[in-house]
Amino acid sequence: xxxxxxxxxxxxxxxxxxxxxxxxxxxxxxxxxxxxxxxxxxxxxxxxxxxxxxxxxxxxxxxxxxxxxxxxxxxxxxxxxxxxxxxxxxxxxxxxxxxxxxxxxxxxxxxxxxxxxxxxxxxxxxxxxxxxxxxxxxxxxxxxxxxxxxxxxxxxxxxxxxxxxxxxxxxxxxxxxxxxxxxxxxxxxxxxxxxxxxxxxxxxxxxxxxxxxxxxxxxxxxxxxxxxxxxxxxxxxxxxxxxxxxxxxxxxxxxxxxxxxxxxxxxxxxxxxxxxxxxxxxxxxxxxxxxxxxxxxxxxxxxxxxxxxxxxxxxxxxxxxxxxxxxxxxxxxxxxxxxxxxxxxxxxxxxxxxxxxxxxxxxxxxxxxxxxxxxxxxxxxxxxxxxxxxxxxxxxxxxxxxxxxxxxxxxxxxxxxxxxxxxxxxxxxxxxxxxxxxxxxxxxxxxxxxxxxxxxxxxxxxxxxxxxxxxxxxxx
Numbered sequence: 001x002x003x004x005x006x007x008x009x010x011x012x013x014x015x016x017x018x019x020x021x022x023x024x025x026x027x028x029x030x031x032x033x034x035x036x037x038x039x040x041x042x043x044x045x046x047x048x049x050x051x052x053x054x055x056x057x058x059x060x061x062x063x064x065x066x067x068x069x070x071x072x073x074x075x076x077x078x079x080x081x082x083x084x085x086x087x088x089x090x091x092x093x094x095x096x097x098x099x100x101x102x103x104x105x106x107x108x109x110x111x112x113x114x115x116x117x118x119x120x121x122x123x124x125x126x127x128x129x130x131x132x133x134x135x136x137x138x139x140x141x142x143x144x145x146x147x148x149x150x151x152x153x154x155x156x157x158x159x160x161x162x163x164x165x166x167x168x169x170x171x172x173x174x175x176x177x178x179x180x181x182x183x184x185x186x187x188x189x190x191x192x193x194x195x196x197x198x199x200x201x202x203x204x205x206x207x208x209x210x211x212x213x214x215x216x217x218x219x220x221x222x223x224x225x226x227x228x229x230x231x232x233x234x235x236x237x238x239x240x241x242x243x244x245x246x247x248x249x250x251x252x253x254x255x256x257x258x259x260x261x262x263x264x265x266x267x268x269x270x271x272x273x274x275x276x277x278x279x280x281x282x283x284x285x286x287x288x289x290x291x292x293x294x295x296x297x298x299x300x301x302x303x304x305x306x307x308x309x310x311x312x313x314x315x316x317x318x319x320x321x322x323x324x325x326x327x328x329x330x331x332x333x334x335x336x337x338x339x340x341x342x343x344x345x346x347x348x349x350x351x352x353x354x355x356x357x358x359x360x361x362x363x364x365x366x367x368x369x370x371x372x373x374x375x376x377x378x379x380x381x382x383x384x385x386x387x388x389x390x391x392x393x394x395x396x397x398x399x400x401x402x403x404x405x406x407x408x409x410x411x412x413x414x415x416x417x418x419x420x421x422x423x424x425x426x427x428x429x430x431x432x433x434x435x436x437x438x439x440x441x442x443x444x445x446x447x448x449x450x451x452x453x454x455x456x457x458x459x460x461x462x463x464x465x466x467x468x469x470x471x472x473x474x475x476x
Contacts, residue, residue: 010147010148010151011133011137011138011148012131012132012133012137012138013131013132014129014130014131014132014151014172015129015130015131015132016127016128016129017127017128017129019125019126019127019154019156020090020123020125020126020127021122021123021124021125021126022090022093022094022097022104022123022124022126022169023094023097023104023121023122023123023124024094024097024098024101024104024121025094025095025097025098026098027121028097028098028101028104028119028121029101029119030119030120030121031119032116032117032118032119033102033116033117033119033218033220034114034115034116034220034221035114035115035116035117035188035220035327036220036221036222036223036224036327036328037223037224037225037371037374037375037378038223038327038328038329038330038371038374039115039188039189039220039223039327039328040113040114040115040188040374040378041188041328041374041378041383042378042383043383043384043386044187044188044328045109045186045187045188046186046187047155047168047184047185047186047187048184048185048186048187048190048195048417049153049182049183049184049185049417049418050153050182050183050185050195050401050415050416050417050418051141051149051152051153051180051181051182051183051415051416051418052180052181052182052183052199052402052405052412052414052415053135053140053141053178053180053412053413053414053415053416054085054178054179054180054181054407054409054410054412054413055135055140055176055177055178055409055410055413056176056177056178056409057083057177057408057409057410083177085171085173085179085181085407085409086128086171086173088206088407088408089169089171089181089202089206089407090126090128090171091206092202092203092205092206092407093124093126093169093202095205096198096201096202096205096212097124099201099211099212099215099216100198100201100216100326101119101121102117102119102166102189102218103124103166103167103189103198104119104120104121104122104123104124105117105118105119105120105121105122105166106118106120106122106162106163106164106165106166107163107164107165107166107186107188107189108162108163108164113378113379113381115188117163117166117189118162118163120162122162122165124165124167124168124169125154125156125165125168125169126169126170126171127154127168127169127170127171128170128171128172128173129151129152129170129171129172129173130172130173130174131172131173131174131175132175133174133175134174134175134176134178135174135176135178135180136176140178140413140414140435140437141180141414141416142256142414142416142435142437142438143256143258145254146254146418146419149416149418150418151172152170152172152180152182153168153170153182153183153184153418154168154170154182154184155168155184156168156184164186165186166185166186166188166189166190167183167184167185167186167189168183168184168185169181169182169183169184170182170183178409179409182418183195183199187328188328189326189327190326190327190328191312191326191327191328191329191330192394192396192399192401193312193314193326193329193399193400194325194326194327194328194329195326195399195401196399196400196401197214197216197324197326197400198216198326199401199405200212200213200214200400200403200404200405201213201214201216203404203405203406203407206407206408207406207407207408214323214324215324216324216326217322217323217324217325217326218327219322219325220327222321222325223321223327223328223329223371224371224375225368225371225372225373225374225375225376226372226375227372227375227376227379228369228372228373228375228376234384234385236306236336236384236385236387236390237304238385238387240303240304241303241304241305241306241387241389241390242294242299242300242301242302242303242304242305242339242389243299243300243303243389244297244298244299244388244389244455245298246296246297246298246451246452246454246455247297247388247452251452251453251454252426252450252451252452252453253450253451253452253453253456254419254448254449254450255447255448255449255450255451255456255459255460256416256446256447256448257446257447257448257460257463258434258438258441258444258446259285259444259445259446259447259463259466260440260441260443260444261441261442261443261444263444263466263467263469264281264284264285264443264444264445266466266469267284267285267288267466267469268281268284270469271284271347271348271351274346274347274348275346275348275349275351275352277348277351277352277355279348279351279355280355281445282309282393282395282431283351283354283355283358284351285431285445285447286307286309286354286393287347287350287351287354288347288466289391289393289429289447289449289463290305290307290342290350290391290393291342291343291347291350291462292459292462292463293391293429293449293451293459294339294342294343295343295458295459295462296451296455296456296458296459296462297388297451297452297455298455298458299339299389300339301338301339301340301343301344302338302339302340303338303339303389304336304337304338304339304389305336305337305338305339305342305389305390305391306334306335306336306387306389306390306391307334307335307336307354307357307390307391307393308332308333308334308335308390308391308392308393309332309333309354309357309358309361309392309393310330310331310332310333310392310393310394310395311330311331311332311333311358311361311362312329312330312398313329313330313331313362313367314329316362316363316364316367317329317364317367318364331361331366331367331370332361332370332392333354333357333358333360333361334357335350335353335354335357337350337353386427387427388426388427390427391427391429392427392428392429393429393430393431394428394429394430394431395430395431396415396417396430396431396432396433397431397432397433397445401415401433402415402433411436412436413435413436413437414435414436414437415432415433416432416448417430417432417448419448419450426449426450426451426452428449428450429447429448429449430447430448430449431445431446431447431448432445432446432448433445433446434446447463
């Protein structure tokens with residue numbers, strides 16, 4: 001288990017070319033699109049940044065030493081062009097934008113409070129860069145500090161009169177022949193499953209398909225709620241929440257913690273022995289991480305703490321969403337308990353509360369009641385205020401982000417989120433798949449979260465205790 005340490009200097013030089021706007025390969029509809037109630041949530045108005053890491057391509061197994069790749073014009077690239085990820089990916093991006101043409105437009109919140117997307121074929125900002133080092137020298141970005149990862153994505157200038165770009169892409173080549181693909185995606189336009197669907201479509205077109213296997217569907221009106229008649233009341237009473245002495249410190253550290261398959265198995269076994277119930281990996285590890293974070297931040301035990309798990313609802317709606325829908329389609333499952341109960345009570349009870357909250361959030365009534373409540377909030381220009389006594393957990397492993405995403409270099413060996421402070425606080429935790437280059441982590445996962453630097457050592461201590469579950473103190 002490791003945390004990314006802040007380097008004094010970046011261990012490489014990065015040469016960047018000028019940003020170009022990649023436009024759809026064919027004419028696309030010119031229209032203005034509206035958004036769902038979920039998409040319109042002001043808390044989602046940020047860009048989520050992720051980086052895919054690919055090793056160098058080996059041509060030794062290609063018959064005759066020649067690799068053909070069908071281009072958008074039906075011709076084939078020669079070896080030199082097809083071995084250039086910038087050429088392959090920019091070409092695939094141009095072609096996939098014919099189907100995902102809204103991503104080449106501009107996103108803007110109008111004076112009436114509604115988000116709208118102007119499909120004007122403005123193009124996707126695309127940056128090509130080269131680093132003078134091998135990916136292996138950076139451990140394929142496994143557990144590196146945010147300051148090391150950040151140069152492999154880029155921020156485009158903020159919103160102008162026309163709005164802002166919902167998608168930004170950077171391809172960085174390394175001296176070893178490997179490369180990274182850094183994406184900035186507007187969370188108002190995509191959720192994780194939608195981002196996965198788009199990225200997979202781009203890889204399909206890069207490797208010879210003429211169209212995506214799943215056609216994109218906008219239809220955001222399917223998830224527009226009817227405002228509730230009951231006045232909105234914030235589900236989080238901030239005056240009753242626990243406080244931490246660490247929150248006065250501004251320096252934030254970003255941590256990546258490996259949890260292998262055997263450790264997860266022992267945790268779930270210990271919980272089952274404690275109460276007789278079985279729990280999923282998400283339920284068991286979420287409870288453990290929630291408690292570990294509470295202890296690391298030294299929250300007062302007589303205050304409340306809030307846990308929130310994002311639960312996908314694509315398959316739970318009636319009528320169901322169409323295949324290809326790539327907007328936000330998830331709901332929050334909440335648990336609120338006293339700090340003392342989290343810190344001193346049995347961990348199995350916390351797991352039970354999380355399991356029950358998932359069950360409640362999965363019901364159709366809960367889903368539509370939430371959508372209708374959010375719609376009233378939006379129209380009244382209100383939002384749920386976040387607090388650092390609140391932990392939000394997202395499970396990236398179920399989103400298909402690393403399955404079947406091959407540009408011709410085999411699948412990625414690593415995928416990382418670029419940590420940041422979202423919503424103005426640091427309460428976001430993600431469970432992500434481990435790097436494929438570490439056989440010992442097969443079946444395991446990585447826990448990614450940010451904390452004040454003064455609290456990270458204690459959190460690491462709590463996470464290290466997972467390795468000693470034979471000791472009764474591990475779940476104490």
